[in-house]
Amino acid sequence: MNRLTTLRGEFDLTRFPEDPRDPFRAWDAADEYLLRHLDGIDAGPVNLSGTVVVLGDRWGALVTALAGHRPVQISDSFLGQEATRANLRRAGAAEDAVRLLTTRDAPPDRIDVLLVRVPKSLALLEDQLYRLAPRLHEDTVVVGAGMVTEIHTSTLALFERILGPTRTSLAAKKARLIFSTPALRLSRGANPWPRTYPLPDDVGIVSGRVVTGHAGVFCADRLDIGTRLFLRNLPPIRGREHVVDLGCGTGVIGLAAALSDEETRVTFIDESHQALASAEATFPANAGPARRAAFLAADGMSSVPPGTVDLVLNNPPFHSHRATTDAAAWRMFNGSRAALRRGGELWVVGNRHLGYHVKLRRLFGNCEVAASDPRFVVLRAVKR
Structure with a gap:
């Protein structure tokens, strides 16, 4: 178990299945960086009063910290969502505080804030951005997060091609943020998957x-x-x-x-x-x-x-x-x-x-x- 300290509180988090010998944390510097950004440490705080969707939250660190805003988590991983359930219980969150969806479920009709933990698979990122793009509006806030080693030119090109104009933040603790502005009239073509x-x-x-x-x-x-x-x-x-x-x-x-x-x-x-x-x-x-x-x-x-x-x-x-x-x-x-x-x-x-x-x-x-x-x-x- 390891503790994530944020302005929203401290959270004891684990991966799934729980193993006291597991040397890996259930969160990393990219999760920290994204939460700091949302809290306005580096700029103004992000308005989280609308529908918040978190894509690719690996072990539930992000939605556990954001549970008070009733976010929607979209995940491909059964293990990741089992970890999310356990971490939410440990944090004392209500059972319905977070809506858990798989990557095959229909996403919310309207997304006001989209948070993306960059996945290992570029193909999965492409597919999910295609699925989510029609649910965005011109005021949707889009923020991606990943370690520097996870964010490549091809990663940014996907955000730019499917969502709209994209830029990145400075690196902090070897993590980086991605900011995209939805372009509603963007000609993105058809989703090539499956x-x-x-x-x-x-x-x-x-x-x-x-x-x-x-x-x-x-x-x-x-x-x-x-x-x-x-x-x-x-x-x-x-x-x-x-x-x-x-x-x-x-x-x-x-x-x-x-x-x-x-x-x-x-x-x-x-x-x-x-x-x-x-x-x-x-x-x-x-x-x-x-x-x-x-x-x-x-x-x-x-x-x-x-x-x-x-x-x-x-x-x-x-x-x-x-x-x-x-x-x-x-x-x-x-x-x-x-x-x-x-x-x-x-x-x-x-x-x-x-x-x-x-x-x-x-x-x-x-x-x-x-x-x-x-x-x-x-x-x-x-x-x-």
Whole structure:
């Protein structure tokens, strides 16, 4: 837990899931800079009496500090919004003090103040600015915030092209603010997201199938080489009653499982709402509208009852909200073991250097290499 001190009070904040060993803070200098600007420390205070929308608030630091103004938070992250709920409770805010929306929900009809924490994905920023721009008016205050390393010429070009004239502040504690003036008659064109692409002809049962990728999803417009290896070396699916595509992304792994056996029930799980939207579009377009599947926004397998899964297919992330760490993968492996029936299997694809085999042997007591190439390895672990 760490304390954010502002003119609005002091707030004890955590990331999600809470871990006392987590070395990362739930806020940074960009959050501080933005809150100082709103409070008028560097200029006049910003009028927050209208509809305040906060896009990309990573762990809820901004909306927790602004809860008295009843802001709207728009986030792609299930984990980020769980952290927001916990931080609001800890701050003593009312349950309805902040309206939590995902990046797939319809934004408010009118936005008077738009605050943007610059995301890692430029594509996600582009998509969300397109979605929000029609809700702005000529007096809307638009302020972006990010660390200097997060704000590039291409970032500013997006604000300028989609919203209107844009400038930046001086840097403070390696953070910077972005100011845009809405140009209502701006010709911005159509939102280029989501995108579709056909799978190559050498990936088994899903060869040639068309994938839908929403902005911000890993490899939203192409097949990554790790997934390509995985698709070429999937385990037999027939007879597996319940299969989980864990960290599903665009959902091509779960789709391959579903097409392999029409009796198999597939659950797609991801913490990204953009990823789930991709999987929800890709699946019926290829498996048919009558075929049913479940789509869960969750922290790994935390929402899956123990002992109910026959096979977990997993391409785990090796970073979480800019932090390079194996914590997410470790939670996925632990959750998978709990959710699997006895004799159930976890299949994992990952970069060789990540050493997932060590963790899997420690957890399952066994692990074998099912396939490999110079960069990636597919591993199989069985729950005894």
